[in-house]
Amino acid sequence: MTTMGDVARLAGVSASTVSHVLNGTRKVDAATRQRVEVAIAETGYRRNGVARSLAAGRTHTVGLSISALTNPYFGSLVHAVERALSDAGYVLIVGDSHDAVDSEKRVTDSLLDRQVDGMIVAPAAGSERSTLPGITRTGTPLVLIDRMLDVDCDQVGPENVTSARMLTEHLLDLGHRRIAVVRGIPGISSTTERFDGYVAALEGRGIGLDPSLVVEGESSTDVAEREVRALLASPNRPTALVSMNNAMTIGTLKAVRSLGLSIPRDVAFVCYDDFEWSDLFEPKLTAAGQDVETIGATAAQLLLRRIRKEDGPPQRIRVPTMFHHRSSCGCS
Structure with missing residues (x-):
């Protein structure tokens, strides 16, 4: 050398x-x-940048633990975080948690071993008991992204309850009463919050929850396709569907097509998460779109403040979604 x-x-x-x-x-x-x-x-x-950084007490690196890097939403989120940190002179190191606490802990431990200056985590189910305490014990600045938990640190994520309620109410306004929901991974806050919004919309119209209309999509395209196909093939199929993330939306659309059904003629459809290429679908999807750029940039700025040791109580920031009214819901 x-x-x-x-x-x-x-x-x-x-x-x-x-x-x-x-x-x-x-x-x-x-x-x-x-x-x-x-x-x-x-x-x-x-x-030797590492040696110089360690001598200065900083590595100018930030760790990000996040799930499903192949998911377009998470890919866009990583890009938004990386751009904001790069502008501040930091390098982002990314690890895929696979939405499981054991792999999440391996990722975060590895990032801590690299002496990152701070950590951004999209927590898996049970992370508050398994992964996060190990990070906070080291004193490493921590920000949660996308999923909010009852823990003492900065957090930023999308607005979930009101957005999911709005989507469901839109279908109710169109006269639908048998509205099925495709929900994500159990135990994750975004799954719970979006389902709560769906239930609140039904209850607001005096409609009780029908468990037969709850599809466990597990945030998976394949699982959602299988489960939605089974539901739509039943004799008393729903007249409308709400999908609660983009991976399950793709699975739902594949299920509808495999049965020879048409959206919105045979079943109306709305979804949480918009696609950069959603205009390519026919019909075009009515969706609640997340402001990914704002979520990513806000997480980066919150973390940089903690790295600079700025005081203040932990912040919990909810970023509103944008309602994109298109034709899959059945509106003319």
Whole structure:
């Protein structure tokens, strides 16, 4: 491995002169600077950024534990966080938790071993008992993203209850009474909150919850397709469907198509999560779209404040969704 001493010998200067050129800590005459820069290029020397960062007490890295990186929503969320942190001079290290606390703990432990300056976590079910205490014990700044928990740290996520209620009420306003819901992974706050919104809409119209209309989609395209197909193939199928995330929306649409049914003629449809390419669907999807850019940028800013040791009580920030009224709901 090339050292600073190798560069100094090739340039015919002292190691301290090379250091001054690299770090700008002292003025070096133009001719000497040029010799050093040529020697750096010829030797391929690179500074040990990790050693310098550790000496300064910072690594300028942030860890992100998140699930299902293949999910378009989470991919967009990672991109939004990375852009905000990059603008502040930080590098993002991402690990996939697979929405399971055991793999989540492996990811977060690995990130802590790398001495990240802070951590952003989209918590799996049970994370508050398993993963998060281990992070807080280290004193590492922590922000929760997408899913809110009853823990003492900064958190940012989408508005879930009101948005899911709004989607369901829209179908009720169109005259539907047998409205099925496709819900996500049990034990995750976003799953619970969106289901609560669905139930609140029904109760607001005096309609009791029918368990036969609750589809356990598990935030999986394949599971949602299988379960929705079984529901729609039954004699007393629902007249409308609400899907509570984009992976399950794809599965639901595949199930409808596999049965030769048509949206919205045979079954009306609305969904939580919008797609960047949703206009390619026919009919176009009525959806509650998340403001991914704001969620990601807000999480990054909250974390940077804690890294800078700014005081203040933990913040819980809910970002409103945007209602995109299209044609899958059956409106003209």
